[in-house]
Amino acid sequence: MEEIQWTILEENKNERIDKFLTAQNGEWSRSQVQQWIKDGQVQVNGKATKSNYKMQVEDQVTLSIPEPEELDVIAEDIPLDVVYEDADVIVVNKPRGMVVHPAPGHYTGTLVNALLYHCKDLSGINGVIRPGIVHRIDKDTSGLLMVAKNDHAHESLVSQLKAKTTKRHYKAIVHGVIPHQHGTIEAPIGRDKKDRQSMTVTEDNSRDAVTHFTVLECFKDFTYVQCELETGRTHQIRVHMKYIGYPLAGDPKYGPKKKTLEIEGQALHAATLGFTHPRTGEELEFSAPIPEDMEHLLHYLRKK
Incomplete structure (x- = not known):
C-alpha cells in the first residue's frame, strides 16, 4: 500500500478535501477519491475524515492508496490498422472514438483489448490494464501510437519520450x-x-x-x-x-x-511519429493520412 502525505498551506485553506486530492493527480477521479475517503484511507491529523471537510492551514493529510485489483482484460477481435510491427514494437493508427486502455466505463472495445487479440507478447511494465502502452492519445483524437512488445522496448521508448527525442x-x-x-x-x-x-x-x-x-x-x-x-x-x-x-x-x-x-x-x-528503434538503434518514422471526416x-x- 502506497502512502502519500501533504501539509496544507494557506492557499488551500477552506478547500474541500476531496477537491484538493482530486487535483493532486490527473489519474484520480473525484468519485475515486470520495470512495477512498469513505473507506477510511484518507486521514487528517491521524483521524478519518469526510469528503466535505474543509481543510485548515497545517493540517496533515495522509492518503493510503490500496494495491490495485488485477482485472482480467479480455482480448477482442477488433480490426487494427497496423502501420509497422516487429518483435519489439508495434505502431498502430488509432481511429477516432476508440479509447486507448480500459478504464471505468470503458472495459471493452479499447485499443488494448484489440492489441491483446492481435499479439500475445506485450510489455508488462504498466500492468494488466495498460500492457505495452507507453503514451496515449485522447479517445476522439485519431492517429499514430507506438506500443512496446517487451519490457526492454518499453523502457527505451519511455526514455525517449522523457528526453524529448521522439517526433510527434x-x-x-x-x-x-x-x-x-x-x-x-x-x-x-x-x-x-x-x-x-x-x-x-x-x-x-x-x-x-x-x-x-x-x-x-x-x-x-x-x-x-x-x-x-x-x-x-x-x-x-x-x-x-x-x-x-x-x-x-x-x-x-x-x-x-x-x-x-x-x-x-x-x-x-x-499524423507523424518518429523514434529510435529500441533494439537496432535505427531511426524510424511513420506517417498516417488524416481520416475521412477531417x-x-x-x-x-x-x-x-
Missing part, C-alpha cells in the same frame, strides 16, 4: 484565422480548479508544456495547422490552442459550446 506531429483544424506562419506556445498545464475533468494553463500544480505550430492553410473562419509536441501533457494541443484563442474545431471540452462543423470530437490527428471538412472549407 499532429494535424488540426482550429477556429479563427492565425495571422502568422509559425509559433511556439510555452505555457504550463495543470488541472482546472473549476472543472477537475479539464486541464488549463495555470501555475498551480502545473507541468511545463511546449507546443510548436505551423499554419498549413487558411480559410474564412478556420485554420489548418500542424502542431509539434515538445512535451506530452494531457490534452496539451487542445489546451494550448484554446489558450492562444484558436480552439480546435469540434472539441466538446475546450471549443465553443455551439457545434460549428460536422465532426464527432476534436479535429485532431497524430478530409471532408477541409474540402468543405475550401469551397466555402
Whole structure:
C-alpha cells in the first residue's frame, strides 16, 4: 500500500478535501477519491475524515492508496490498422472514438483489448490494464501510437519520450484565422480548479508544456495547422490552442459550446511519429493520412 502525505498551506485553506486530492493527480477521479475517503484511507491529523471537510492551514493529510485489483482484460477481435510491427514494437493508427486502455466505463472495445487479440507478447511494465502502452492519445483524437512488445522496448521508448527525442506531429483544424506562419506556445498545464475533468494553463500544480505550430492553410473562419509536441501533457494541443484563442474545431471540452462543423470530437490527428528503434538503434518514422471526416471538412472549407 502506497502512502502519500501533504501539509496544507494557506492557499488551500477552506478547500474541500476531496477537491484538493482530486487535483493532486490527473489519474484520480473525484468519485475515486470520495470512495477512498469513505473507506477510511484518507486521514487528517491521524483521524478519518469526510469528503466535505474543509481543510485548515497545517493540517496533515495522509492518503493510503490500496494495491490495485488485477482485472482480467479480455482480448477482442477488433480490426487494427497496423502501420509497422516487429518483435519489439508495434505502431498502430488509432481511429477516432476508440479509447486507448480500459478504464471505468470503458472495459471493452479499447485499443488494448484489440492489441491483446492481435499479439500475445506485450510489455508488462504498466500492468494488466495498460500492457505495452507507453503514451496515449485522447479517445476522439485519431492517429499514430507506438506500443512496446517487451519490457526492454518499453523502457527505451519511455526514455525517449522523457528526453524529448521522439517526433510527434499532429494535424488540426482550429477556429479563427492565425495571422502568422509559425509559433511556439510555452505555457504550463495543470488541472482546472473549476472543472477537475479539464486541464488549463495555470501555475498551480502545473507541468511545463511546449507546443510548436505551423499554419498549413487558411480559410474564412478556420485554420489548418500542424502542431509539434515538445512535451506530452494531457490534452496539451487542445489546451494550448484554446489558450492562444484558436480552439480546435469540434472539441466538446475546450471549443465553443455551439457545434460549428460536422465532426464527432476534436479535429485532431497524430499524423507523424518518429523514434529510435529500441533494439537496432535505427531511426524510424511513420506517417498516417488524416481520416475521412477531417478530409471532408477541409474540402468543405475550401469551397466555402
